[in-house]
Amino acid sequence: MPNAHDALFRTLSDPTRRALFERLCREGEQTVGALTARAKISQPAVSKHLGVLKQAGLVRDRHEGRQTHYSAQLGALAPLVEWTSQMAGFWQNRFDHLEDLLKRMDQ
Amino acid sequence: MSKPETLSVVVEREISYPPEKIWRALTQPHLIEEWLMKNDFKPVVDHRFNLRADWGAVDCQVLAVEPNKTLSYTWAAYGLESVVTWTLTPTPTGTHLRMEQSGFRPDQQQAYQGAKYGWQRFIAALEQIVTRTD
Numbered sequence: 001m002p003n004a005h006d007a008l009f010r011t012l013s014d015p016t017r018r019a020l021f022e023r024l025c026r027e028g029e030q031t032v033g034a035l036t037a038r039a040k041i042s043q044p045a046v047s048k049h050l051g052v053l054k055q056a057g058l059v060r061d062r063h064e065g066r067q068t069h070y071s072a073q074l075g076a077l078a079p080l081v082e083w084t085s086q087m088a089g090f091w092q093n094r095f096d097h098l099e100d101l102l103k104r105m106d107q
Numbered sequence: 108m109s110k111p112e113t114l115s116v117v118v119e120r121e122i123s124y125p126p127e128k129i130w131r132a133l134t135q136p137h138l139i140e141e142w143l144m145k146n147d148f149k150p151v152v153d154h155r156f157n158l159r160a161d162w163g164a165v166d167c168q169v170l171a172v173e174p175n176k177t178l179s180y181t182w183a184a185y186g187l188e189s190v191v192t193w194t195l196t197p198t199p200t201g202t203h204l205r206m207e208q209s210g211f212r213p214d215q216q217q218a219y220q221g222a223k224y225g226w227q228r229f230i231a232a233l234e235q236i237v238t239r240t241d
Contacts (some may be wrong), residue, residue, distance in 0.1 A: 013188060084116050091118040091206055097142035102124050103134055 008079050011056040012081045016041065017049045021058055024072035113208040126175040126195040133178055133193055150178070155193045167191075182208065 004096050020035060032050065036043040050070055053059040057076040062069045122129060132138045134150045144158040144165070150172045158165040163184065170190065171179040181194040189208050196203040 001111075028138065036141055087116040087208055088118060091116060091208070092156070095118055095120050095206075098129075098132055099120075100123060101142045102122065102128060105128065105132065 007056050008058070008076065011052055011058060012080075014049070014052075016045075017053060020049055022045065022074060024063060025074070029062075029069050029071040031069050033067070035070070035077055036078075036094060115207055117205065117207045119203065119205045121198065121201065122204050123201040127203055129195055129204060130175045130178075134172075140185050150174075156180075 012021065016039075020039065023035065023038075024030060032043060032047055035050075036046045039046055041049075050059060050061070053070075054061060058073055059070045060073050062071070132142065134148065136146050136148050139146050139148055144160045146158050146168075147156045148167075149156065150152075150169065152169050152172055154169045156167050156169070158167060167180045167196045169178075169180045171177060171192075175195060177192065177194050179190060179235040182191045193205075193211045194205040196205070205228065
């Protein structure tokens with residue numbers, strides 16, 4: 001679990017931010033205005049969250065006239081897949097140790 | 108990834124010992140240390156404890172204790188908060204032991220209406236990535 005994953009985990013651990021990201025995954029590219037219209041927070045707050053998502057590489061922005069369009073970058077999720085495989089390996093190993101211990105424990 | 112709405116790790120194993128014996132290994136600090144990590148665990152709901160290893164520490168808090176059946180605690184490390192849940196089911200030959208670590212708390216997922224569908228897509232996307240990187 002390298003520390004390089006911290007930013008990604010922190011970014012997605014915020015429910016509001018994750019909700020914005022999920023909407024972009026589900027519905028495709030959207031403007032800040034469209035995202036704000038259905039969020040329960042102000043446009044500056046939405047923009048701030050989008051900025052954090054962008055820093056983590058989870059979204060990309062595209063300027064068109066006065067509008068900024070955001071889209072999800074699914075490739076940035078790869079470390080999460082790594083997390084699940086790393087944790088699965090960690091727990092398999094711990095299960096082995098647990099079984100060894102159970103053998104040693106008194107009946 | 109057993110549940111579509113969560114990012115989770117599941118490890119299951121048939122173990123040839125009764126649930127009571129496994130429960131001791133899961134809940135007694137000197138036994139936990141032997142297979143998992145050094146700790147100050149207590150099987151008491153809301154008890155906060157640490158798991159300590161050479162590579163760092165994990166901050167935990169007990170969520171549920173049902174002796175010989177289920178044990179659940181939070182597991183926060185590297186900026187990711189998760190929940191570890193142990194389930195012990197007796198079988199004719201011993202115990203079916205199941206560990207699930209969920210990457211995000213259910214209450215956080217429910218914070219957003221319609222998030223369930225979003226998570227299904229999210230997980231589908233993850234699976235695509237796995238397929239691509241394999």
